[in-house]
Structure formats: C-alpha cells, structure tokens
Amino acid sequence: MLTNDLDFRLEPRLRDLYEEHKKRSAKIDWGYHEFLPWDKAQDFRRVPWDPSQVTLPASVVTAIETALLTEVNLPWFTSHLAQTFKGSLTVIQDFVHTWTAEEDQHSSLLETYLLITRSVDPKRLHELHKMTVENGWQPDFHTPFETMVYTSMQELATMVFYNNVSKEANKHDPDLGRLLRRLAKDETLHYAFYRDIIKFHLQLEPNYCYYLGHVIKNFQMPGAVMPDFEDRMAIIAKEANYGPLEYFDQVLDVIIDYWDIKNLRPIAPEAEKARLDILKYHDRMKRVKERFMRTQK
Ligand SMILES: [Fe+2]
Numbered sequence: 422m423l424t425n426d427l428d429f430r431l432e433p434r435l436r437d438l439y440e441e442h443k444k445r446s447a448k449i450d451w452g453y454h455e456f457l458p459w460d461k462a463q464d465f466r467r468v469p470w471d472p473s474q475v476t477l478p479a480s481v482v483t484a485i486e487t488a489l490l491t492e493v494n495l496p497w498f499t500s501h502l503a504q505t506f507k508g509s510l511t512v513i514q515d516f517v518h519t520w521t522a523e524e525d526q527h528s529s530l531l532e533t534y535l536l537i538t539r540s541v542d543p544k545r546l547h548e549l550h551k552m553t554v555e556n557g558w559q560p561d562f563h564t565p566f567e568t569m570v571y572t573s574m575q576e577l578a579t580m581v582f583y584n585n586v587s588k589e590a591n592k593h594d595p596d597l598g599r600l601l602r603r604l605a606k607d608e609t610l611h612y613a614f615y616r617d618i619i620k621f622h623l624q625l626e627p628n629y630c631y632y633l634g635h636v637i638k639n640f641q642m643p644g645a646v647m648p649d650f651e652d653r654m655a656i657i658a659k660e661a662n663y664g665p666l667e668y669f670d671q672v673l674d675v676i677i678d679y680w681d682i683k684n685l686r687p688i689a690p691e692a693e694k695a696r697l698d699i700l701k702y703h704d705r706m707k708r709v710k711e712r713f714m715r716t717q718k
C-alpha cells in the first residue's frame with residue numbers, strides 16, 4: 422500500500438534536523454530594522470510620492486515587488502501547512518511555527534524598503550498587497566508528502582530568485598543587494614530542512630516516488646496568484662537573472678539530482694512508472710533548454 426503521509430519511524434531523525442535548523446538559524450538571526458536605509462525616509466503627507474523619485478530600473482522594482490507579493494501570502498501558506506500536517510509528525514508542526522516566525526519579517530523588509538526608497542507608488546502597492554492576500558492561495562495537492570515536496574522546490578526557487586536578483590540589484594543599490602542576500606540565507610536553511618525530509622523518506626521507502634511526479638511536473642511559484650504574474654516573470658527573466666533557464670539549471674536539475682531519482686528502485690510498479698516519468702520530464706526540459714540556448718547564440 423502506498424502512503425502519502427510522513428513516516429513515523431523517521432521522527433527521531435527529523436527531530437535532529439529541526440534542532441540543527443534552530444542552531445543554524447540562531448547564528449544568522451536578524452531583525453529587519455538592521456537592513457533598511459532609514460535616513461532616506463520622508464513623510465508621504467509632507468512630500469507626496471511622485472514617479473520622478475524612482476531611481477531603480479523598472480525590472481528591479483518589478484522583481485522586488487513580485488517577491489513582496491509572494492511573501493505577503495504567508496498567512497495562507499501557514500494555514501495550508503497547519504491543516505496539512507494536523508495529526509502528522511509533531512516535529513513538523515513545531516517546524517511550521519518556527520518557519521512562520523522566520524518568514525514573517527520577509528514581507529516587512531521588502532515592503533518597507535520599497536516605501537522608504539519611494540521605488541513604487543505607495544497607494545498602488547497597498548492595493549496590490551491587499552488584493553493578493555484577499556485572493557489567497559489554493560494549491561492542488563493536500564497530502565503531507567506532496568506538500569513537503571512542494572515546499573522543498575519553492576524554498577529552493579525562492580533562494581535562487583533572491584540570490585540572482587541581488588546581483589542585478591547590487592549594481593544600482595548595494596543596500597538592496599545585501600538585503601536580498603540576507604533573505605536568501607533564510608530560504609537556504611528552509612530548503613535544507615524540507616529537502617532532507619524528502620530525501621530520508623525516499624531512502625527509507627522508494628515507493629514514495631509515486632507522489633513526487635505531480636508536484637515536480639506542475640511546479641509553479643506560489644506568487645502565481647498575483648495580478649500580471651506572467652508579465653512580471655517575463656521581465657525578470659530578461660533583466661533580473663531569474664527565468665526558465667535558471668529554473669532548470671538551479672532548481673529542477675539540482676533537486677532531481679539531490680533526491681537521486683535516477684538510482685532509486687521502487688518495488689511498486691506504479692511508483693517505478695512515476696519515477697521514469699519524472700526522468701523523462703527532466704530530459705524533455707533539458708532539451709527545451711538546450712534548444713533555447715542555441716537560438717540565443
Ligand atoms: Fe521568504
């Protein structure tokens with residue numbers, strides 16, 4: 422019988438992972454007040470916002486705004502995780518609390534940065550923020566294992582996004598580059614936790630392969646619910662270092678390799694079929710990427 426819940430036999434190992442996470446995150450603990458250029462702040466009532474005050478290129482603003490509108494949906498991510506892991510391993514429920522506390526300052530940091538530096542129309546930003554949270558987030562998977570596969574990929578993709586955008590941002594404002602690298606560090610630790618949980622499960626029971634495919638093949642950033650998401654991502658791909666090429670090389674390829682999908686040997690025929698499907702999907706994406714690279718030359 423294939424299960425899509427987490428395996429209770431792994432609880433002690435996951436406890437160790439969680440303790441390790443807390444140690445590592447305590448070492449890099451930070452408050453968002455430390456990363457903002459407060460001396461640039463001006464009262465919007467005294468000095469109203471005007472487009473001429475924007476100094477960053479539009480592509481960088483789009484990237485930061487897109488990241489912000491992803492992070493603001495934290496209440497819905499937490500609610501999804503809390504519901505999904507209810508009755509599952511308590512260590513995961515504990516981690517969701519720690520994770521939420523860590524994620525909670527990401528949107529504050531990005532939003533305050535945009536407001537202080539006057540990089541966006543504050544009224545428009547407020548409306549987008551509200552609209553995005555009101556829309557919420559409804560993923561099409563609900564089981565503990567699939568949710569954990571998704572969060573592994575999402576944390577890795579977010580880490581890569583921040584690191585890549587920081588390279589472009591740094592050229593225009595080193596404060597922004599530094600702030601994005603800091604966010605990336607948090608995402609790195611989150612990614613490490615989730616990805617190892619999946620790895621332990623696959624090692625213990627390769628039949629879990631059955632539940633990998635749907636999430637891997639349909640992965641979409643959680644921000645996909647915000648207005649104009651596709652247009653935003655097209656701009657970011659072109660001018661801020663994160664697009665389908667980076668997704669393939671730095672996310673999909675990395676995770677398929679880390680979980681060693683090539684060498685897993687599930688017993689259940691449907692799990693083996695799922696494993697081969699993932700490898701086929703990976704090959705197809707690789708060919709698409711190579712074709713695209715050739716047309717770019
Ligand atoms: Fe985050």
Ligand SMILES: [Fe+2]
Pocket residue numbers: 524576579607608611
């Ligand atoms: Fe994260």
